[in-house]
Amino acid sequence: MYLSDLSLAQLKKELQQQGIRLRIGPFVVSLKSSIASVQSCLSLLYDSYPLALDEGFSDFHIRLDTPPSYRRFYKPQVRFYFDEREPFKPLPIAHAFPLFEWGLNWCIAKYVHQYLIIHSAVLEKNGKAIILPGAPGAGKSTLCAAMMLRGWRLLSDEMALISPSGQRVRPIPRPVALKNDSIEIIRAFDKSAVLGPKSYDTSKGTVAHLRPTHDCITRADEDVNVRFVIMPKYQKDSHTKFMQLAKPEMLNQLIRNSFNYNVMRESGFDAACKLLDQSECFDLVYSDLGDVIKHLDELVMF
């Protein structure tokens, strides 16, 4: 059974009552919400995700709600509950759906230490995965969104789940969070891109989420070998340039961009080293999305 098997009315009802159990990559997420924007964004962006049976084990219990108080009428807010705990401060209700996405990232980074988790986008073609770590603002999400729209399989736009052996990466496909200018860039790049509504004035500026392609979701159980680790950087008017990067330097980058290296310690270090042993590492500068994807296609051709 898939989320799209429920009508919007059914989905709303279930989200308000017993909740739905959504399969997202290796996790089952139990979700409740009475907030209309959360309900409609789920129905739009998560439509092809499978639902788990009613009874069973959920990895995370998440609820997004407006608590019953005067705030329901005056500048209403959204609260994020992880089971019963509230790990974050409430946000304006217009940021409810982004809060779900950020909150789920937090759950994974905090409670999933069977993987080394690296803040990066991951995409695959021809059985070869590319990990794209990058500082916020470097254009990693934009590149990732464009690659997906050109037929790459998205494993994640936000986090690489690296197996302790360091060789495989586990998919956790989710809607791609696009920020500020990249929202219109992606809309122009591919007219068929399905985007959720914009949330303005969040801590990351304006945010909108791009629906993952059907293929990413149906193949969410297939883990992949990593072959390339590439640090992308958007630079206005520049040509596409790949520059080989020394592995020790890239190791530093992976560790710096890891969410749980402090917990993984030696096993995290080993996993990162093995990952780099089998990967080629590059710095990448680009400005033209079409051109850089052509180059990336060639990279995984053979």
Add this chain to the structure above:
Amino acid sequence: MSQCLLIDILGNVEKLSSLTLSQWDLLVRQSRSANLLGKLYYILIEQNYFDRIPEAVKKHFFSENKYFEAQQSSIEWEVENLKHALRHVDTPVVLLKGAAYIKAKLKAGDGRIFNDIDILVTAQSIEKVEEALKKHGWLSTHLDEYDQKYYRKWMHEIPPLKHYQRKTVLDIHHNILPRTSKNTPDSQKLIDASIPIDETGKLRVLSDVDMFIHSATHLFHEGEFNHGLRDLVDMEQLLSENIRTDFKKDLFDRAEELGLQWPVQYAFVYIDKILNRKLIGDTDLKLKKKLKNKRGLAVIHWVYSSAFMSFHKSCAKAFTPVALWLLYIRGHWLKMPLYLLLPHLFHKAFKKDTVTPL
């Protein structure tokens, strides 16, 4: 089986065999809420139960244990730093609670997740200790002037220190109860009886009986019960690991010497009641009689029984919030006389949240 699965399981691990997946789901949530997931992992391994757990559940235990292992090595490192920072200060450094259980390699330390490192030093040395730690990067967290004064004048500890780089928090005590409490023991007695755990003899843990007494005293003077059940499990483990025959007698003798009998008695009562043990045997008639005869105890027992169940909504009862409120009042009441308590609660209730400077 009751709704409070975690308590059922802690009372009898065999009950796990009949759990459905959705009950496992509730058990993990309750355990996480009670901060007992890591401990439960070790309990299940010890009881040879771990292999029978569904795979989906196992990974949460593994993940929590990974976190515990990281914490363990961070504790080792912090304790080394602490020893180094205090090497010229003339005081033994007695580790308390979590850090002590881990450094003394006790079962109560296995899987125990905690935030702060607690230490006990002599009252005379406390200023030198603070000064030495500041030089090594541990800075005071409570910048509010009222808090600073309150801690230093009335409490048994100075305001917590946080390392500016590693962010670890140190609680430095010169006693185990506030100066203002009528139960405050002579802390020198605790320090004198402490056991060295390193070659220099500087680093120490409380003696086995004092460790139990401290945990019980702390728990039953506490106004907030976030870790109540976890602390009760700690004490049950301290007892079950101490198999020497005269331990119980020594424990009560020592408690009497320190004037802390009642917290120890309470600990026994609630380990029996909540964790389904039989510590108070039929032979302990004296203790049984003592606990039975006090009528005023009925309310207090209701308060504590509710509080031990308050770690997750699925365990709480209708009047749990009332019980927790009473416990909060009781906690303060035990720690200070009314003429100090009322102005303090007044200040806490009406002070504006100050914005901490970045």
